[in-house]
Amino acid sequence: MENILILVGISLLIVLSVWAVIMTVHTNAYIKNINKTLEFQYNLIVKMQSILKTKSATNAVAENAEMIYQDLLQNLIPVMAAINIMPRNTNEHPLWRALGGIMDEYAKNPFALEKLRRAIKNNAEVARNIENYIARADSLLLHLTKTEPDGMLTATFTNGLLGQSLTFFAQARTLANQQDNE
Numbered sequence: 537m538e539n540i541l542i543l544v545g546i547s548l549l550i551v552l553s554v555w556a557v558i559m560t561v562h563t564n565a566y567i568k569n570i571n572k573t574l575e576f577q578y579n580l581i582v583k584m585q586s587i588l589k590t591k592s593a594t595n596a597v598a599e600n601a602e603m604i605y606q607d608l609l610q611n612l613i614p615v616m617a618a619i620n621i622m623p624r625n626t627n628e629h630p631l632w633r634a635l636g637g638i639m640d641e642y643a644k645n646p647f648a649l650e651k652l653r654r655a656i657k658n659n660a661e662v663a664r665n666i667e668n669y670i671a672r673a674d675s676l677l678l679h680l681t682k683t684e685p686d687g688m689l690t691a692t693f694t695n696g697l698l699g700q701s702l703t704f705f706a707q708a709r710t711l712a713n714q715q716d717n718e
Contacts, residue, residue, distance in 0.1 A: 604676055605631040610639070611669040618655040618662045619648065635697040641703060652708040663712070666705050672701050 558660060609631045616623070616634060621641045623633035644650040655662040677698070680690040 572701055605629060606670070608669060608672055608676075609634060611665040611672070614665050615652070615655070615662055615669070618659055621648070621650040632697055635701045639697060639700050639704065649704070649708055649711070652705070653711045656712040663709075666709055670702060670705055670709070673698055677702075 609612055612631070612634045616638065621637050624636040624640065625629065626636070626672075628636065638648075656666055657663075677690060677693060680693065681687070684690050
């Protein structure tokens with residue numbers, strides 16, 4: 537009977553040992569799952585924080601858009617007067633009406649590029665306004681590129697009138713500078 541008790545005791549000890557090993561393995565797997573979940577949630581929070589910061593920066597641009605637009609427009613007015621171009625007659629913001637008028641004129645009359653080149657070359661104020669416009673518009677696009685997570689707003693500006701005008705003005709400036717160097 538004593539042998540049976542020893543055998544039962546050893547069997548019980550083996551069963552408890554196996555059960556302890558199984559519970560340890562199960563607990564380790566559970567802890568790994570918890571770690572994965574916490575790591576995923578942490579990464580998600582970091583990403584959300586980053587998006588909120590960039591949205592905040594983009595919102596700051598949107599809130600200051602009127603000041604930015606007015607600054608850009610103030611540089612366009614003397615340029616438009618120098619090359620005798622009128623803004624579009626639409627209900628858009630004055631900046632977009634001005635840019636639209638310039639780009640519409642260029643689409644109708646490619647000589648508008650030559651008029652702008654001459655104005656840049658012969659009029660220091662026009663040249664300064666073109667430089668200011670290009671610098672500020674580039675700065676706006678760069679800021680949007682850095683702060684906007686999905687790039688939709690940046691693409692809209694780059695592919696729209698702002699981007700087209702930057703190309704047009706940069707081309708006229710380059711032509712004016714080339715002729716100065718010749």
